[in-house]
Amino acid sequence: ISDMADLVQQKEGKADIVDMGDALALKEQAPSIDSLDDLVDDSPIPEVRASVPPTDDPTLPTRTFRAWSLGIFFTIVLAFVNQFFWFRDNPLTIRVLVAQLLAYPLGRILARVLPTRTFSIFGYKFSLNPGPFNIKEHVLITIMANTGATTFAAIDIIVVQKIFYNDSWGFGGGLLLVISTQFVGYGFAGALRRFLVRPATMVWPVNLVNATLGVVGPLKFLSPSSMYYPIVWFFFIGFVIPIPFYLLSLKFPNSWVKDVNMAAFMLGGGPYPPAGASIMPTWAFLGFVFNFVIKRRHFGWWSKYNYVMSAALDAGVAISALVIFFALQNNNIHMPQWWGNNSSSIDQCPRVTQNWAGHDTYAEKAAAAQ
Known part of the structure; x- marks a missing residue:
């Protein structure tokens, strides 16, 4: 009875993600289930489904x-x-994506x-080398x-x-302050x-890039056969392109070139992916109005x-996200479909649900089922 109750909960999407072994076992106990997909709590968001599998392999060492x-x-x-x-005027920040890219070859x-x-x-x-370097x-x-990639507010x-205020807490006091604030956050x-x-x-859009890279692996994600292979060249472009502007600023210190950073x-565009393309006009419009027009005409x-x-706009987005999730998505209430949020092609982009190899696995699966 308990197995069937768990099965019903999983079929209704109320249970945690299950691994494929559990799904196969439950499949044998309940022949009425049409497919293994009914047992897996997959994401309703196409971008997530195309990047992150809902199954687990418990045999991989972690x-x-x-x-x-x-x-x-x-x-x-x-x-x-x-x-x-x-503490620099222009802080240098090394994002966790750098560590993620370097960890793969080092692990291999x-x-x-x-x-x-x-x-x-x-x-x-234990063994220092239990097998091939794996995704987990x-x-x-x-x-x-990532826990050390960001500076602590404390x-x-x-x-x-x-x-x-010329008030030093000492090493011990500072350490306790940092640890206590971090524990509050983790709590x-x-x-x-x-x-x-x-x-x-x-869905956490900022983490979707890291999740995709972790699941697929840099070797496949950036291989010549991948649709993302051109990204490799942008590593080189990003390294080279600041050099001419720096040299020009030295030669012409009073020109507009010195203001180009x-x-x-x-x-500036780093936080943008994988947000939808419809968000970009909003960002551009608000940035132009507030940081160009109003700044020049009404500086005070x-x-x-x-x-x-x-801060008000950020807080409004955060509060709206919570309200939308608990009031709508959590109750299977979805927004009406129109040309701006066409579920079959988000942002009118046919590649939005394609994987690293350029194949839309979910579309192919749906076509095969028909």
């Missing part, structure tokens, strides 16, 4: 020496570099050079590195207290996990209210 060593290494490096350069190298024999310490047996190790390294409190994350992470209807220009008003308006 807490390996490779994962721990590379994860700790990238956490330390990113935390130090990003915090050290945080460790899988080749580390010994495969089994060690035993106090009865606990790669994702775990990325998650660990550091600002310590710095402000010391510089402006909220854990408490809200069942609402913000587990439901398949939830290619790093800021290229980083702009300097007083512009950032307040920005």
Whole structure:
């Protein structure tokens, strides 16, 4: 009875994601289920379905020496570099995507050079090299590195207290402040996990790029046969393009060239993917109105209210997202279909649901079913 109850919950999409082994077992117990897809809580969002599989392989090792060593290494490096350069006028930030790209070849190298024999310490047996470097190790390294990739807000409190108020908390006090604030954040994350992470209807666009790269792997994602192969050239372009502007600014220090910051220009579009194309006109319009027209004509008003308006818009989006999820999506209430949100072609882009190889697997599957 309990198995059938769980089956019903999974069929209704109320259970957590199940792995393929569990799905096969339940399939044998319930022949009335048409396909394994009915047992898997897949995302209703095409971009997520095209990138992240809803199944799990529990046989892959996770807490390996490779994962721990590379994860700790990238956490330390990113935390130090990003915090050290945080106090510059133009902070240098190394995003977790860099660690994710580097972790893959390093993991493959460790899988080749580390010994495969089994060690035993106090009865606990383990191997430094349990097999090929796998996706779970790669994702775990990325998650660990991401914890140190951003600066802590508590550091600002310590710095402000010391510089402006000549009040030093000491190493111990500062450490406790940082740890306590981080624990509060992780506590909220854990408490809200069942609402913000587990439901398949939830989507985090900023993390979708990392998830896609982790699932597919850089080798396939950036291979010559991949539709994303041109991205490789942009690594080189991003390295070269600031150089001529820097040299021109040295030669013509009083010209407009000195105001061109290619790093800021290229980083400005970083948060955009994988948002829909319909969002870009809104960003461009608001940016032009507030940061060009109003700034030039009403600088006093702009300097007083512009950032307040920005915070208000961000807060409105966050609150709206929560309301839309709990009031609409969580109750299977969907927005009406019109040309601006055509579910068969988001943003009128036929490639939006294609995988790294350029194949729309979900469209092909639907066509085969018909």
